[in-house]
Amino acid sequence: METVATEFSEGRINRAQFNAMYGRYSEQRTIIERLVERNPDSKAWKQVMGSGGHTNFLREHFESQALFFMVYRHHAPSPLMIGGKTKPDMAQMTPILRALWAMPKRPKIGLARKALGDELWVVLALGEYAVTLVMFLMEPSLAQATLVRDMHTDFERANHAALKRGTAQLERMVFPQRALVEEKGF
Numbered sequence: 001m002e003t004v005a006t007e008f009s010e011g012r013i014n015r016a017q018f019n020a021m022y023g024r025y026s027e028q029r030t031i032i033e034r035l036v037e038r039n040p041d042s043k044a045w046k047q048v049m050g051s052g053g054h055t056n057f058l059r060e061h062f063e064s065q066a067l068f069f070m071v072y073r074h075h076a077p078s079p080l081m082i083g084g085k086t087k088p089d090m091a092q093m094t095p096i097l098r099a100l101w102a103m104p105k106r107p108k109i110g111l112a113r114k115a116l117g118d119e120l121w122v123v124l125a126l127g128e129y130a131v132t133l134v135m136f137l138m139e140p141s142l143a144q145a146t147l148v149r150d151m152h153t154d155f156e157r158a159n160h161a162a163l164k165r166g167t168a169q170l171e172r173m174v175f176p177q178r179a180l181v182e183e184k185g186f
């Protein structure tokens with residue numbers, strides 16, 4: 001239970017993962033305490049602990065999933081790249097971008113995440129030349145949001161010359177954000 005609390009505090013798991021795993025461990029603890037109370041010499045409590053397979057299932061089941069990403073050059077009307085399992089709802093994304101670009105003292109670099117309802121969350125990674133928006137199903141962990149920021153930083157670093165010149169030769173650009181939505185088959 002301490003491990004789950006630590007993982008949450010360090011941003012490695014999201015709230016849903018924490019609640020599911022903590023609840024599972026809490027149930028196991030209650031059962032073990034009752035078994036030990038009834039028969040302190042019994043080793044039956046070891047069977048309650050299990051192999052951890054159920055906890056791994058809960059961890060994976062409640063992990064936030066990236067649905068799509070969009071990369072925009074600042075103030076550009078259309079994205080440089082869109083990728084993912086689902087198509088973005090532009091009516092939902094456009095107001096977010098307009099609000100970002102209308103900020104009078106917008107930071108050069110930033111990271112934000114916001115709930116949009118229906119278990120959808122957007123993570124926005126802002127850089128000097130562009131912004132990456134990633135839509136997640138369920139709340140992303142801090143580690144997932146940080147990964148989006150790191151990928152956007154790598155995108156700007158790898159494409160610095162083209163972004164600085166203002167050219168958009170997509171065939172010459174790389175998009176590390178693709179790794180967020182590609183199937184993870186080995």
